[in-house]
Amino acid sequence: MSIVLSAADVFSAAVLLEERGARFYSESAARFRGEEKKLLSGLASMERTHAERFRTILDGLSRSTGEEADPESQAYLKTLTEDRIFTEAVTPDEGDTFPGILEKAITVEKNSVFFYTAVKDTLASKMDGADIDRLIREEIGHFQSLTDALQRWRELKGKA
Template sequence: MMSLSDLLSIALQIESTGYGFYTNLASMQTNEKLKNFFAKLADQEREHQKIFKELIGKVEQKIGGLSSWIEEETVGYLKSLAEVSIFPSLEKMKQNLSMQEALDLAINVEKDSIIFYSELIPYAADEVETIKKIINEEKRHLLDLLSTNL
């Protein structure tokens, strides 16, 4: 079985890679508007990293009750989502991509991250509101990416 802390660690890795990706995209821009847009997304991903680190600390401090352990079916689904969808996309982010390819990839990662984080909610107990806040921010990222004009 896997704990909520383990799944939050996956979320931390998602945010860390997203930070690097958006930072890199910002540094490549000559258009000041796009540069600021990607820098803002990177800053928000860094903030999410901090939040997930705090959540991991809180969860690990709790005495390990049954609610902190996730059922095998759910863990299998979430691990598969991360391994099949999110992490391969994150690896592609390290490649030399056109701006359109980078935007398409970022859109897919944001969508998959929203699904991943949404699936954590039933197991999050006291952390539900924090995770919902991150989900809403990821949704805003998605809408911003979808409306970006190249």
């Protein structure tokens, strides 16, 4: 049996994904100070903004078309995002160093870009193509910011 995803399914999963990202960055930011905390807190804020953007679209879908997320599809997407994006390997641990958190965050962002690219056709049915591309660029921007931060940290610590 194959699962057919509706736009409501995808936007619902996107809200969950962005909320998980915000929690990941907020929890990680709480462990650090200075520039490290600022970077991670900023990323948490961006993820909350993305979640709100998707929630607004999802609410509009429900009001205008009556389209609701399918429970079976939701379970599939929840498993997909947990098993493929927010895996056990990227769960922050107490002993994680700043570069360790950055490595985990880079993996999360890379997987998020893959997810949004994979469901782009479904998103395009309810979102302007330029908005979808902007979202994907923002996620790629997060990836680049994290990569740059990791490189700067390594250079400062003499581990480049």
